[in-house]
Amino acid sequence: xxxxxxxxxxxxxxxxxxxxxxxxxxxxxxxxxxxxxxxxxxxxxxxxxxxxxxxxxxxxxxxxxxxxxxxxxxxxxxxxxxxxxxxxxxxxxxxxxxxxxxxxxxxxxxxxxxxxxxxxxxxxxxxxxxxxxxxxxxxxxxxxxxxxxxxxxxxxxxxxxxxxxxxxxxxxxxxxxxxxxxxxxxxxxxxxxxxxxxxxxxxxxxxxxxxxxxxxxxxxxxxxxxxxxxxxxxxxxxxxxxxxxxxxxxxxxxxxxxxxxxxxxxxxxxxxxxxxxxxxxxxxxxxxxxxxxxxxxxxxxxxxxxxxxxxxxxxxxxxxxxxxxxxxxxxxxxxxxxxxxxxxxxxxxxxxxxxxxxxxxxxxxxxxxxxxxxx
Amino acid sequence: xxxxxxxxxxxxxxxxxxxxxxxxxxxxxxxxxxxxxxxxxxxxxxxxxxxxxxxxxxxxxxxxxxxxxxxxxxxxxxxxxxxxxxxxxxxxxxxxxxxxxxxxxxxxxxxxxxxxxxxxxxxxxxxxxxxxxxxxxxxxxxxxxxxxxxxxxxxxxxxxxxxxxxxxxxxxxxxxxxxxxxxxxxxxxxxxxxxxxxxxxxxxxxxxxxxxxxxxxxxxxxxxxxxxxxxxxxxxxxxxxxxxxxxxxxxxxxxxxxxxxxxxxxxxxxxxxxxxxxxxxxxxxxxxxxxxxxxxxxxxxxxxxxxxx
Numbered sequence: 178x179x180x181x182x183x184x185x186x187x188x189x190x191x192x193x194x195x196x197x198x199x200x201x202x203x204x205x206x207x208x209x210x211x212x213x214x215x216x217x218x219x220x221x222x223x224x225x226x227x228x229x230x231x232x233x234x235x236x237x238x239x240x241x242x243x244x245x246x247x248x249x250x251x252x253x254x255x256x257x258x259x260x261x262x263x264x265x266x267x268x269x270x271x272x273x274x275x276x277x278x279x280x281x282x283x284x285x286x287x288x289x290x291x292x293x294x295x296x297x298x299x300x301x302x303x304x305x306x307x308x309x310x311x312x313x314x315x316x317x318x319x320x321x322x323x324x325x326x327x328x329x330x331x332x333x334x335x336x337x338x339x340x341x342x343x344x345x346x347x348x349x350x351x352x353x354x355x356x357x358x359x360x361x362x363x364x365x366x367x368x369x370x371x372x373x374x375x376x377x378x379x380x381x382x383x384x385x386x387x388x389x390x391x392x393x394x395x396x397x398x399x400x401x402x403x404x405x406x407x408x409x410x411x412x413x414x415x416x417x418x419x420x421x422x423x424x425x426x427x428x429x430x431x432x433x434x435x436x437x438x439x440x441x442x443x444x445x446x447x448x449x450x451x452x453x454x455x456x457x458x459x460x461x462x463x464x465x466x467x468x469x470x471x472x473x474x475x476x477x478x479x480x481x482x483x484x485x486x487x488x489x490x491x492x493x494x495x496x497x498x499x500x501x502x503x504x505x506x507x508x509x510x511x512x513x514x515x516x517x518x519x520x521x522x523x524x525x526x527x528x529x530x531x532x533x534x535x536x537x538x539x540x541x542x543x544x545x546x547x548x549x550x551x552x
Numbered sequence: 553x554x555x556x557x558x559x560x561x562x563x564x565x566x567x568x569x570x571x572x573x574x575x576x577x578x579x580x581x582x583x584x585x586x587x588x589x590x591x592x593x594x595x596x597x598x599x600x601x602x603x604x605x606x607x608x609x610x611x612x613x614x615x616x617x618x619x620x621x622x623x624x625x626x627x628x629x630x631x632x633x634x635x636x637x638x639x640x641x642x643x644x645x646x647x648x649x650x651x652x653x654x655x656x657x658x659x660x661x662x663x664x665x666x667x668x669x670x671x672x673x674x675x676x677x678x679x680x681x682x683x684x685x686x687x688x689x690x691x692x693x694x695x696x697x698x699x700x701x702x703x704x705x706x707x708x709x710x711x712x713x714x715x716x717x718x719x720x721x722x723x724x725x726x727x728x729x730x731x732x733x734x735x736x737x738x739x740x741x742x743x744x745x746x747x748x749x750x751x752x753x754x755x756x757x758x759x760x761x762x763x764x765x766x767x768x769x770x771x772x773x774x775x776x777x778x779x780x781x782x783x784x785x786x787x788x789x790x791x792x793x794x795x796x797x798x799x800x801x802x803x804x805x806x807x808x809x810x811x812x813x814x815x816x817x818x819x820x821x822x823x824x825x826x827x828x829x830x831x832x833x834x835x836x837x838x839x840x841x842x843x844x845x846x847x848x849x850x851x852x853x854x855x856x857x858x859x860x861x
Contacts, residue, residue, distance in 0.1 A: 350777050536636050543856075
């Protein structure tokens with residue numbers, strides 16, 4: 178894959194040690210500056226390549242080009258039913274995207290979003306099952322409980338990272354499995370639905386579900402997520418805390434030297450990220466499903482990472498990206514019904530898009546020169 | 553006593569996937585490439601292995617195919633982190649999700665999901681297998697178990713005693729110095745990624761072809777992540793990684809046997825133990841001192857010749 182083929186075999190030194198050209202005939206120039214417009218264009222080009230690759234994969238799986246157009250564009254935007262399906266899906270996606278944004282801003286790789294969602298939902302469901310608090314305050318209590326649940330679940334890896342330097346990628350991820358098994362224990366054991374004996378929690382009462390907005394099947398989950406996005410934007414881009422966080426991200430040594438409380442900023446960001454993921458669990462359980470199921474969290478970790486990554490850690494752009502991923506989810510469901518394409522396709526598409534956009538960053542950071550006649 | 557022999561004789565089968573995956577990761581990371589895609593690579597090997605058994609009916613050939621298929625998919629990772637210098641954390645995570653999606657998609661389109669296969673048979677060693685106690689534990693295993701220790705010797709010898717191994721480690725410690733000494737950094741890193749992925753894929757193939765004898769979505773169940781933790785615990789030392797793998801094989805082999813002897817622990821709490829044990833092992837390793845000394849110097853850092861450091 179590296180073009181070292183053009184050096185002359187007549188030169189014995191060349192066969193012994195290849196000349197100093199580890200990427201063949203191409204030289205890289207590090208860009209000192211790139212205009213925001215150009216940067217956006219390169220990223221959009223990367224996105225376009227990802228979408229073309231997606232189309233190729235879909236066609237290989239037996240969907241025609243016409244079918245792709247119908248499922249991803251026509252049917253999504255032609256009926257208010259599917260528009261609302263996308264918006265319903267957007268709410269939890271935006272919330273987990275915000276969770277990832279907050280953590281990644283301080284380079285805390287929170288790969289435990291699903292585990293924190295599980296604990297958020299468990300805490301909220303505990304409030305719902307035991308009818309804690311007056312009915313008028315039930316939802317706010319569940320919301321707060323979910324935030325606390327998610328926060329407690331990230332407290333362990335955050336502590337381990339700050340105190341012992343233990344890699345948070347692995348610890349947050351491992352705790353997903355622990356949380357999942359605990360969820361199964363609850364749902365197959367003490368919290369099994371007493372009405373149907375199915376392994377999900379009993380249905381939340383009406384006061385424990387986010388109220389309907391009055392259009393299609395939208396609930397207050399979406400406005401809640403949007404408000405959260407604005408609050409996080411304010412926190413990260415306007416407040417002093419956000420300034421510190423950017424400082425820690427761009428130059429930790431300098432930040433420490435001028436007295437920024439790095440450990441506090443990192444810990445607070447991590448805890449906030451966990452709390453938001455916990456709220457994500459609450460949004461799915463109380464805003465969409467009306468109970469805690471055994472798979473409500475599936476796939477949200479990667480979608481959250483994807484959203485934060487594509488939105489360049491910007492909470493407001495995350496709204497758009499979350500809606501885009503929402504389209505993917507809804508189109509994926511209809512592909513499943515009409516073309517028997519497995520649900521894994523949605524995951525594959527997301528991975529392809531991340532890879533394409535990540536690859537396009539190369540062209541933002543470097544300018545590639547072709548060196549003629551080298552060798 | 554029966555319980556003990558039964559348990560211990562099952563450890564090698566459970567330890568081999570951890571051991572081979574950790575060894576593959578060490579090989580890759582010695583070249584300075586942080587490989588977080590292990591969970592995905594294991595899934596790829598596991599799916600390819602089961603598919604190959606269904607198509608060819610040859611478990612041994614299937615293991616080879618598992619390793620090769622994983623090496624091929626790792627080229628995507630190599631292109632990302634070596635050629636395009638993508639952030640290795642992002643690229644590794646993307647590989648995990650790419651492989652999760654891809655394996656689940658291929659298996660369900662091909663109808664390979666949840667199909668029981670004729671897996672790898674045990675290969676008792678004549679004469680030795682009948683020795684009481686030692687026989688069942690050491691000499692009634694399958695061929696991959698017997699080969700694991702030689703593979704460890706081979707990789708250790710390669711890394712420590714060959715020139716290519718020395719260059720590979722140099723690339724991982726200080727790519728700039730290696731580069732100016734005429735070592736092709738991109739080539740060595742790509743090779744290390746592919747060879748490491750092949751071992752991780754073999755680990756995955758062993759998991760599905762020899763242990764589970766079936767493919768189900770996501771069947772690696774976090775073992776790739778545990779292997780990553782094992783490498784940190786072992787401080788990039790193959791033999792310590794093997795010890796860690798045996799420890800985790802022991803825990804996994806114990807889980808189904810606890811219930812069998814009538815100890816009442818809810819099964820879901822039992823199923824948590826490998827993950828909690830991994831965390832504890834990482835905590836223990838952290839208490840023993842900083843990892844930085846043993847970590848390859850350039851781990852996770854892309855090499856760009858034009859960049860001044």
